[in-house]
Structures are given as C-alpha cells and as structure tokens.
Amino acid sequence: MTLSDAKTTGIVFNIQNYSVHDGDGIRTLVFLKGCPLRCKWCSNPESHKKQPELAFNPRKCLTTEKCTRCIKACPNGALSPSEHHMPVFDPEKCVRCHTCAEACPSNALNVYGETMTVEEVITRVEKDDAFYARSGGGMTLSGGEAMAQPAFAAALLREARRKRIHCMIETCGHCDWEALAEACASLNALIMDIKCMDSAKHKAFTGVGNERILENFARVCETFPDLPIMVRTPVIPGFNDTEEDIRAILEFLPQRKGLSYELLPYHRFGQPKYDYLGKTYPMGDQELEEGLMTRLNIIQSSYTTKFA
C-alpha cells in the first residue's frame, strides 16, 4: 500500500458483509456518503448528504421517563423533554457535534457516516478473503454515489486490486468522466444504472437529466471494451413502469460482449430511514402493478442478441 493511498480518508456510512445481490459471488459492500441525485424512491436516504448526519429512531428510545442522557449531553440545548416522553430536537440550535449519539445507550440516536482511512476499510474487507476465494466475490463500492468521493474511491480500488481483491462499483453514472475512467481502470466489472431514457422525466424524479449518464456509459463502452458491465434499471411506479420505458432502454443498449441487464423491482425497504432523518418519503404508498415485472422480464429476454 502506498502511504498516501493508505491514509486517504473518506466518509463511509455502512460496510455490509456477505452480500450476494450486488455483483459476482459473496461480496463486501462499502457504502460511501454523498450523492448528486435525489431519486424519489432512493432506498438509502442516509447516503445523500456528503457529511455525517444524525438520525433518531423513536422505537429504540428508552423514553425520557427512564433516560435523559442525550438531553444532558447536548452542549447547546438542542434537545429537550416532551409530553410524549421523547426528546425533541431543535435543528436551529444543533451544531452537529454528535455528542448525543455517543451518550445514547440504546442507539436510538445514531450518526450515519464516519471518516475512515483506506487502510481501515481494506482491513474490514479482507476479513472475508476466504469467502471471496471460494465464490469469486470481492468488494463492491456503492453509496450514495461511489464516484462522489473520487479520490477515496480510486485509492480504495487501487489498494484492493493490489491485494488481488475482485473489485466492482455500482454507480448512477452522473459523475466526472475522469473519475469514472480512473475507477474503471481498477475494476473487474462495473454495475451502472440507466434509469430512464426521457431526460425531462429523469430530471423530475432524480433532480438531474440523463445526458451525462448516457454519455459516460457510451464512453465506458468505448474506452474499456473488455470491462464486463451490468446495466440495471429500478422499475419505479409512475416513473419508468411502462413497456415503452423499458424498451427504450433496451433499444439504447449496444450489442457488446460482457454486457448484461437486470430489472430491479421497486421496494420500500428504505422508507423508515426517511422518518429517522426527519424527512418525508416522496413515493408515499405507491406500488408496482401486479404482473408488471413478469411482463417486463419477458420483453427483456427477447433482446437475447444484446446479452449473449
């Protein structure tokens, strides 16, 4: 490990072992903070801001009848008791010192995101070496948007490759080309979302148009012809849940060796985290129409020549 790579720091909000859904074999997912998009359905709202952020889960709180540790620990009077026996938070007074989370005995107050060095992350990833060897797995950088911390992501990938760990990233593709190209040079395979071909709709539901994403995708295909790429599309009610939306993406994809495609059915697993962060879940209680995924998967399988 070069000294500069080893000591490079970034903000990580989760490291998840034994994942079998995000790349080849058994993998360790490293979730980096920060994302330039705001997809209305995002299952990781705790990833959006670049800096660590405080969250509160009332179900874990012991109540202020039994515990007032956070209130006593706050140096700025930003927490106070309430008639509902839950601490009440005043964001105007909060200086984001996170002392309250350190004082909380039940993890009801929790900070998403911590600064870690490359060395610390790789040490955690290496613990599962034996599983990678048997399954063909390795490390996947996710987020948030892995490319939103380009220097940290590049140093992590270089170091993992030096240790012969299989490397993947999952990206929304809305990032600097130079950062993506540097990452791709260290990858065994890339996972990239193409969410919708209609740029106006893309902007309405994610906050950005799709031009940069489609351009980056084309440049990766051209510059790294041997890099396996898995393109994914989350199928989201009211956004891209029609046959036309999915056909438009399938038509756009080039015929290319090592290209695969996957449709991800919309889920609401991330919804409680919006509450913990004091945010409103933008999708409400919308659901996918029954039988839709079966129909879309049949359409996808008719594009066999593209995914040989």
Ligand SMILES: C[S@@+](CC[C@H](N)C(=O)[O-])C[C@H]1O[C@@H](n2cnc3c(N)ncnc32)[C@H](O)[C@@H]1O
């Ligand atoms: C959390 S994202 C992180 C990677 C990157 N930011 C992206 O969007 O591609 C990982 C994957 O989860 C998918 N995803 C996020 N929220 C989802 C939801 N509510 N239902 C289905 N898939 C979802 C994304 O489309 C992406 O393929």
Ligand code: SF4
């Ligand atoms: S983060 Fe610091 S200032 Fe904010 S509520 Fe917690 S202890 Fe108080």
Ligand code: SF4
């Ligand atoms: S310290 Fe934790 S458990 Fe105690 S009142 Fe505060 S949030 Fe609840």
Ligand code: SF4
């Ligand atoms: S790009 Fe990925 S991490 Fe960012 S908001 Fe969308 S789904 Fe969430």
